[in-house]
Amino acid sequence: MRTTQLYAPTLRQTPAEAEVVSHQLMLRAGMIRKAAGGVYTYLPLAWRVLRKIEHIIREEMDAADSQELAMPIMQPAELWQETGRWDIFGEEMFRLQDRHGRQFCLGPTHEEMITSLVCNEVRSYRQLPLRLYQIQNKYRDEIRPRFGLMRGREFIMKDLYSFDKDEAGLDVSYKKMYDAYTNIFTRCGLAFRPVEADGGAIGGGHTHEFTVLADSGESEIVYCSACDYAANVEKAELSALVPAAEEMQEMTMVETPGTKTIEAVAQLLALDVARTIKAVAFQNEKDELICAFVRGDHEVNDVKLQNVVAATALRMAEDPVITAAGGVAGFMSPIGLHKEVKVVVDLSVMEMHNAVAGANQVDRHYKNVNPQRDFKDVIVADIRLMKAGDPCPHCGAAVKMTRGIEAGQVFKLGTKYSEALHATFLDENGREKPLVMGCYGIGVSRTMAAAIEQHNDEDGIIWPAAIAPYEVVVVPVNAKNDEQLQLAEEIYRELKAARVDVLLDDRKERAGVKFKDADLIGYPLRITVGPKAVEEDAIELKVRRNGEVKVCGKSEYLGQVTALLKEI
């Protein structure tokens, strides 16, 4: 390809609408343009990257005994009504009607569609396992699309569904996908971690998220400094922290005027915040009060709490709700609340001795609270958020925290959808059983954005060679110099013949413009053909990633290029 033929309008200035670096750089590099909020056109450069990512995915999926198919994006409402998700998805689903008034949606995912397909065709355990996938646009009417391709309303997803005859089969499918995903993200040149995650609304299923590490990522993960444990903070399990034993003192009430925050209490009483008990009041979807207690230096994990109390939505409690339940905002205590209030106490709180907690009276706290002795009728559970330095649940070493972008997820669904849609088969004994399912997604367009979030500098994108739009750009320095142009042409043709993915910048621009664009778009390797190349047989190879320059003669550059591309 020649730059004069390439549709890649680059921008010198960053459009005001872009906030995150991947969005800014994709706009500037002429890769994407916005059509509507969360809806983008992929220009040729982006499309090449996407196709390369898809190619890697296809190879790995096929290697994992899977087959590609294509299901409709437009799906009839009845299917979704059968599983109840027509209502559950709510406003996140794009809906439409045909001329007869029949209702459809644009597929946000395809569990219903694939299950109904398989349910008609699979009758026997002999047809299992079955693993089917597709790569296509998905549609979700996000409350708030943002960050360019990171959270779009239309996005490209690879979704695979596995069907097995039993849990053991599912385990095999799951492992195959887990390994395939590891291969895919490795081949894409990305630093990532598979992390244990929360099953969310799907409920209880075993799941891992493949998180591409990037400071700008939306999800926070903890990982062990010693073993390979990694988890989404929402999921990270914690056991109780047990302090040294102390003799229980008698509980007393103390005046603590104006101390509405835990820091204020600790300061007034000259205590470590770790010796205080912090209350956080939530209300559920029925506006019932749920009171959570954690150690003063800990934070409540609202996902865990939500699971413990089986709420579908939790938000910070409003004062009237607290008051109605007999609570006093700012001085909450498990002691003295109305009986029907759900009180959830973190495991570590139960191990505390002679702690300070609210007294459920204005400007008063209790001293020498011993939860094991003093807290009655409470739910004890792991509800706190892991923080850096906490012990790893697997090996006990201190955990570290980092941020990342969820690019893929593998999930054991079990029989939820097969039961709802009566997708059954006959086992070896002729007994009818529901298919055991798994689902496995990769956000393809998001993976492209994540790669940029992870690999960029002040000059632009730095593509890993495997997913770069072109691997090499050949830049003749002086477009008016015939010898340079000819040599550049020659190099371009030789590289093409050697099956290198190469672009020739044949524009009549000054060298600076071409260099700037090459850096912005981020080709892994740049070959500069200047006067020295013509006169002294000195061709320059510049590596985008580290700026290193190698000079070599015409007889050896080809070997150098192939060697460098393998490294980067």
Place this chain on the structure above:
RNA sequence: CGGGGCAUGGCUCAGUUUGGUAGAGCACCUGGCUUGGGACCAGGGGGUCGCAGGUUCGAAUCCUGCUGCUCCGACCA
């Protein structure tokens, strides 16, 4: 949905406070000159100032309503 901000040529923005009929830089076209890190000179094309009403002799500017975009929050198989 709650709370901010923005909307003027393809891009970045000025002009709005104090109403007088639209401007800069970049990009684009022509010519010249230049060619190792986003050159320069000259000439040129392109904008119903988001939409709809209203006030006024006159509205990008003031008023009302709407729409779109964006940020924070809630949400996120």
